[in-house]
Amino acid sequence: MRRFEYPRLGERVFRKKLDNGLEVVVVSKPSHAKRYAFFATRYGGMDLRFRLDGQWQDTPAGIAHYLEHKMFDTQEGNVLQELAKNGAHDNAFTSSAVTAYYVECTEKFYENLRILLSFVSVPYFTQESVDKEQGIIAQEIRMIEDDPDWRVYANLMECLYRDSPARIPVAGSVESIRRITPQTLYDCHKAFYTPSNMVLVCVGDIDPERTAALAEEVLPKEGGPAVPRDYGREEGQRPGAREVRMAMEVSMPMFLAGYKCRPPEGGEAMLRQSIIGDMACDVLFGDSSPLYTRLYEQGVINGSLGGNFDMLPGAAYVYVGGDAKEPERVFAELNAQARRLGEEGVDEALYQQIRRSAYGGMLRSLNSFENIAVSMTEGYFRGFDYYRFPEVFESVGKADVEAFLRENITPDYAAISRIDPLA
Amino acid sequence: MTRQMLMENVYLTYIPSEKFKTSFFSAQMAVPLRAETAGLNALMVNVLSRGTARCPDMAAIGRELDMLYGARLEPTVRKKGENQLFGFVASCVDDRFLPAGERLLEPVTDLLGDMYCRPAADGGRLREDYADSERENLADLIRSDLNDKRSYAARRLMEEMCAGEPYGVRRMGRAEDVERISLRALDEHYRTILPQGRLELFYCGSAARERVAGAFARAFEGLPRRGRLEPAATTRRPAPEQVRLTVEEMDVTQGKLCLGLRTDSADMAATMLMNAMFGGASTSKLFMNVREKLSLCYYAGSAYHRQKGIITVSSGIEFANYDRALAEIYAQLEALRDGDWEEWELQGARSSLCSGLRSMEDSAASLEDFVMGQAAAGGEETIPGLLEAVRQVTPERIRAAAGAVRPDTVYFLRGREGQAHEAL
Numbered sequence: 001m002r003r004f005e006y007p008r009l010g011e012r013v014f015r016k017k018l019d020n021g022l023e024v025v026v027v028s029k030p031s032h033a034k035r036y037a038f039f040a041t042r043y044g045g046m047d048l049r050f051r052l053d054g055q056w057q058d059t060p061a062g063i064a065h066y067l068e069h070k071m072f073d074t075q076e077g078n079v080l081q082e083l084a085k086n087g088a089h090d091n092a093f094t095s096s097a098v099t100a101y102y103v104e105c106t107e108k109f110y111e112n113l114r115i116l117l118s119f120v121s122v123p124y125f126t127q128e129s130v131d132k133e134q135g136i137i138a139q140e141i142r143m144i145e146d147d148p149d150w151r152v153y154a155n156l157m158e159c160l161y162r163d164s165p166a167r168i169p170v171a172g173s174v175e176s177i178r179r180i181t182p183q184t185l186y187d188c189h190k191a192f193y194t195p196s197n198m199v200l201v202c203v204g205d206i207d208p209e210r211t212a213a214l215a216e217e218v219l220p221k222e223g224g225p226a227v228p229r230d231y232g233r234e235e236g237q238r239p240g241a242r243e244v245r246m247a248m249e250v251s252m253p254m255f256l257a258g259y260k261c262r263p264p265e266g267g268e269a270m271l272r273q274s275i276i277g278d279m280a281c282d283v284l285f286g287d288s289s290p291l292y293t294r295l296y297e298q299g300v301i302n303g304s305l306g307g308n309f310d311m312l313p314g315a316a317y318v319y320v321g322g323d324a325k326e327p328e329r330v331f332a333e334l335n336a337q338a339r340r341l342g343e344e345g346v347d348e349a350l351y352q353q354i355r356r357s358a359y360g361g362m363l364r365s366l367n368s369f370e371n372i373a374v375s376m377t378e379g380y381f382r383g384f385d386y387y388r389f390p391e392v393f394e395s396v397g398k399a400d401v402e403a404f405l406r407e408n409i410t411p412d413y414a415a416i417s418r419i420d421p422l423a
Numbered sequence: 424m425t426r427q428m429l430m431e432n433v434y435l436t437y438i439p440s441e442k443f444k445t446s447f448f449s450a451q452m453a454v455p456l457r458a459e460t461a462g463l464n465a466l467m468v469n470v471l472s473r474g475t476a477r478c479p480d481m482a483a484i485g486r487e488l489d490m491l492y493g494a495r496l497e498p499t500v501r502k503k504g505e506n507q508l509f510g511f512v513a514s515c516v517d518d519r520f521l522p523a524g525e526r527l528l529e530p531v532t533d534l535l536g537d538m539y540c541r542p543a544a545d546g547g548r549l550r551e552d553y554a555d556s557e558r559e560n561l562a563d564l565i566r567s568d569l570n571d572k573r574s575y576a577a578r579r580l581m582e583e584m585c586a587g588e589p590y591g592v593r594r595m596g597r598a599e600d601v602e603r604i605s606l607r608a609l610d611e612h613y614r615t616i617l618p619q620g621r622l623e624l625f626y627c628g629s630a631a632r633e634r635v636a637g638a639f640a641r642a643f644e645g646l647p648r649r650g651r652l653e654p655a656a657t658t659r660r661p662a663p664e665q666v667r668l669t670v671e672e673m674d675v676t677q678g679k680l681c682l683g684l685r686t687d688s689a690d691m692a693a694t695m696l697m698n699a700m701f702g703g704a705s706t707s708k709l710f711m712n713v714r715e716k717l718s719l720c721y722y723a724g725s726a727y728h729r730q731k732g733i734i735t736v737s738s739g740i741e742f743a744n745y746d747r748a749l750a751e752i753y754a755q756l757e758a759l760r761d762g763d764w765e766e767w768e769l770q771g772a773r774s775s776l777c778s779g780l781r782s783m784e785d786s787a788a789s790l791e792d793f794v795m796g797q798a799a800a801g802g803e804e805t806i807p808g809l810l811e812a813v814r815q816v817t818p819e820r821i822r823a824a825a826g827a828v829r830p831d832t833v834y835f836l837r838g839r840e841g842q843a844h845e846a847l
Contacts, residue, residue: 010444010520031442034785078715084706085767087774106778132718139721142676143739148570249674251566288485296481297552302560304567323567353489360493360516363444367786422674 001026001208008390009366014208018216021196021223025376026208029369035109035204038373039120040100042381043192045170046313047097049230052191056230059188060179061165062172065094066137067185071101071120073129079119088112094170096312098377099192104369109206110214117200117218123189125182138174148248148419152256152321155244156417160258162240163232166315194224201376203369231314237262237408239415247420254419256307256321257331261408264311267383272392275358277309277318279396280404282354283346284338285320290350291337301330318409327418335411342406351398362389424794425632429624429640431648436794437635438627440787446517446528446628447787450535450643451510452620453799455655456502456589462561462596463612464509466604468498469557471613472511474543474550475534487534491527492516496534501792503799504657504730505589510622511538512791517629528630529638536642539617548610555606562598573722576679576836577737583669584683584832588660590731618647621654623798627787654799659732661687662829670835677721679836680748682736684756688827691729692812693820697828698727698734699772700821701759706771708755708764709736719748730800734828742837749833759825762818769821773813780810 001014001024014026045065049058071092072079083090088105090112101120103112144150154169161167171177202211237260261277264270285292285307295301307320324330365371379386426436454464478484488494494515501508513535515527543550568575578593585591595601622643626635662685688694702709702725709723723738740748758764783789783806797804 008520008522029442032785033781080705081711081767081771084704084771084775087771087776087778089705089775089778104782106781107774135718136714136721139677139739139741143721146572146675146677249569249572251569252563254570288482288489290482293481293485297556299556299559302563304564323563353486356491357489357493360491363516363520364493364514366444 001212004387006387009363009387011366011387013387016212018195018212020219020221021194022215022219023199023380024212024215025199025201025380026206026211027201027203027372027376028206029203030205032204033106034104034369035106035206036102036104036202036369036373037109037113037116038100038102038201038203038377039116039198040098040201040377041192041198042097043099043188043197044095044097045168046165046231047192047229048165048168050191051228052187057187059184060172061168061176062137062170063180063184063188064099065171066133066177066180067188068092068094068099068101069133069137070125070130070185071123073124074119074122075124079115082115083112086112090116096166096170098381100374100377102370102373109204110210113202113211113214114218117215121193121219123186123193125185127182130180130182130185134177137171137177141171141174144171148250148254151246151248152254152417152419153319155246156256156258156319156415159241159244159415159417160239160260160317161235161315163235164315165231166312191227195219196223197227199377199380201373203372229313237413239413241415243416243418245418245420247422250419250421252323252325252421253327254321254323255327255330255416256319257334257414257416259318259409260413261309261316261318263314264316268388268392270311270382271379271384271386271389272396274309274311275389275393275396276400276404277316279354279358280401280409281307281309281318281320282358283350283401284341284405284409285334286354288353288357291333295330295333300324300326300333305330327416331416335414338405338409342402342409345402346398348398351401359393362393427636429636430643430646432651433622433624433643433646433648434798435624435626435636435639436798437632438790439629439632440627441519441629442785443628443787444517444520445514445787446626446630447791448513448531448535449510449623449625449791449795450539451499451508451623451795452616453503453506453508453623453654453795454616454620454652456505456507456592458592458596460612461507461592461594462601463604463609464507464616465500465595466554466557466561466601466609467613467616468500468509468511469561470549470553470609471538471542472496472498473553473557475537476541476543477537479543491530492521494527494531496531496538500595501795502594503796506654506799507594508795508799511535514787519629528628528634532638532642536645540643540645548606549613551606554609558601558604561595562601565593565595565598565601572673572675572679572836573737573739576681576834577735579669579671579836580681580683580735580832580834583667583834584733588658589655590657590733616652619650619652621652622646623795625791625794627790654801657730657800659687661685662831666830667832668835669832670837672837672839675836675838678740678742678745678838680720680738680740680745681834682749682752682830683832683834684734684736684828685831686732686734686824686827686829688824690820690824692809693816693824695727695729696772696776696813696816697759697821697824698725699776700764700768701725701734701755701825702736703727704772704775706768706775708758708768709738709752712755713738713748713751717751719744719751723752745835745837753830756825756828760822762822769818776813777810780806780813
């Protein structure tokens with residue numbers, strides 16, 4: 001395996017691409033008791049339309065998430081039991097672009113890794129088990145629909161995007177998941193769960209060669225063809241709608257504003273763009289920004305205000321929100337401040353301060369095995385090495401942050417989602 | 424790991440580690456949890472966090488933290504047994520990873536010391552504008568637990584079950600009490616509690632012990648020390664003859680069913696393991712049977728509050744499944760009492776518990792929480808000690824631990840009248 005040293009981060013990484021196309025990444029953490037394996041496919045909630053065996057297929061919203069749930073069934077029974085016997089904690093999640101399965105344990109790592117690789121690569125669905133899952137997932141969907149944090153976000157995405165599947169919730173709806181059959185699940189597994197569309201990231205005191213050999217032994221020998229996906233037509237930065245409101249059982253109004261940004265480029269430019277976007281958020285509304293401290297001191301916002309820059313396939317946006325008695329006022333202040341910063345530039349001292357803080361924040365995130373695995377996975381799928389962030393960071397300047405604010409954070413590209421208390 | 428007395432009723436726990444990118448700091452006061460002071464303490468730390476004599480406002484503190492490579496410092500309020508733990512936790516990039524060899528340990532401990540001993544003041548008192556805004560924010564924050572129905576239901580269960588006991592007091596007090604706190608009362612409280620409260624300091628990182636102790640000692644030099652308010656021992660109560668029931672209605676689509684149980688067993692290790700088999704791990708009976716096999720709920724799990732001798736069950740269900748779900752939860756407990764389990768269930772619960780304990784040493788925040796819990800409760804537990812105790816638990820002890828559990832209170836959150844029928 002190839003070994004990579006990152007002295008500025010105090011990190012060591014081993015990498016190998018197997019003959020079947022699977023990328024194996026081992027991040028070495030010799031002094032930790034915990035061992036972590038993260039097995040991910042480049043397939044998420046937004047991958048609803050794709051071409052398989054020469055045919056364009058439209059699949060029901062929520063299918064990637066549904067498939068994630070069903071992968072835990074094996075012919076022998078439920079895989080959770082096998083892993084749990086070894087004291088391993090396992091779980092999975094589906095995001096817009098990725099489905100990931102992971103195991104965390106302190107003992108029998110290779111045994112657990114073998115189980116993980118096997119159950120994710122071998123599909124087993126029956127009509128009966130698929131039907132039963134409808135009830136469980138419908139409950140999960142109902143539960144998140146009661147969650148105002150989720151609602152305010154889902155409503156915002158529906159406003160911001162007209163055609164992009166970014167507007168559709170990852171879990172789908174109670175109605176859309178009714179259309180899922182064992183056959184659609186098998187088709188999606190065949191299309192996306194091929195080694196060449198996947199990555200295995202292990203973090204901990206782990207033997208890289210043994211890990212790669214195990215993956216080679218358990219997984220299929222062949223990779224699989226690349227699957228073209230359709231994320232809808234390029235829709236520009238103007239939102240589909242400007243505003244959405246809903247009433248729920250909440251203690252005070254809650255809002256989330258969104259700014260549609262230019263879609264991301266691939267490769268290291270994407271890492272750079274994400275650093276710039278995050279810093280622009282810090283400058284505009286971070287805890288130490290002039291706007292945040294002023295609005296907090298005036299009682300217009302409380303500690304809940306926060307947000308970030310997020311990149312999805314073919315889409316990117318800044319979101320910011322929280323609890324506020326007058327959401328419209330916060331929104332207007334955000335717009336005004338972004339305009340000021342775009343026109344007058346960012347104060348040099350503030351920029352230097354935010355820059356240091358942002359760098360510290362990236363270092364800090366490496367305390368978490370999950371963050372490491374997620375960042376490595378995103379980097380691999382999008383064509384960059386996440387651990388090069390110190391170098392990329394140095395290439396970013398104040399003008400980049402100002403340009404980002406000017407080009408993206410304007411009322412023309414914005415929408416606001418509100419949740420009000422029930423009357 | 425070492426714990427030393429730094430000043431009168433001030434202790435420092437020091438854990439040397441080079442595992443992390445950051446160093447972790449904490450300064451917590453541990454006092455008995457009481458309805459009259461819970462909100463005062465919570466408000467106090469939030470007001471103190473607003474500014475110090477040297478960094479008098481949020482912008483100044485923000486600048487200081489940013490310049491320390493994004494150091495973090497935040498007020499925390501916790502419930503540990505029947506004690507309230509309040510103060511600040513902080514973290515910063517460990518000196519080993521700083522580009523220009525800067526040293527962040529001393530500035531961070533200084534800031535912690537300033538928060539306690541040298542707050543931003545106006546005419547010798549805490550600042551009124553800070554008190555006003557934090558009072559409102561804290562009351563809003565306390566009320567906002569309504570937004571997450573799962574934790575709301577768990578909290579309501581605890582209030583009903585432990586009404587009249589310190590354990591039933593909310594971590595940050597009640598919103599209506601917080602709203603009534605005057606600046607004068609707050610300021611007096613600060614001047615009373617500061618000299619009396621036990622202060623627990625914590626550090627985990629790569630610096631040597633002498634340097635850490637020296638930095639904390641200097642930062643807290645001005646801390647007044649007189650009188651002594653010791654943390655309280657946690658009390659236990661038996662379950663009532665008749666199980667109590669509370670039902671609330673709200674505009675929700677999914678019901679929340681919570682159950683509170685009491686145990687008088689002194690066998691803590693066996694109860695920990697029994698709880699892991701019941702609902703504390705992914706091999707648990709609640710998860711495998713009530714959720715997976717019977718599809719009666721979306722989630723179902725249990726937690727053992729070991730200082731208090733309470734087990735709580737939390738589940739999300741369809742309204743109509745209330746009776747069946749509750750009966751099944753009881754049935755799972757019954758099964759444990761009867762020794763009705765397969766070998767892998769015990770094995771899985773035991774390894775999951777041990778793995779969780781061992782993994783705590785991989786997180787500075789988990790270590791801090793464990794250490795502070797022990798300090799507040801006056802406990803002598805160590806992670807290796809707990810691991811050993813869990814390894815030695817026998818099936819007989821698990822059955823006995825399950826047999827010592829009695830239901831106390833059921834809390835059910837359901838939809839409003841009429842809505843239930845739609846959800847069927």
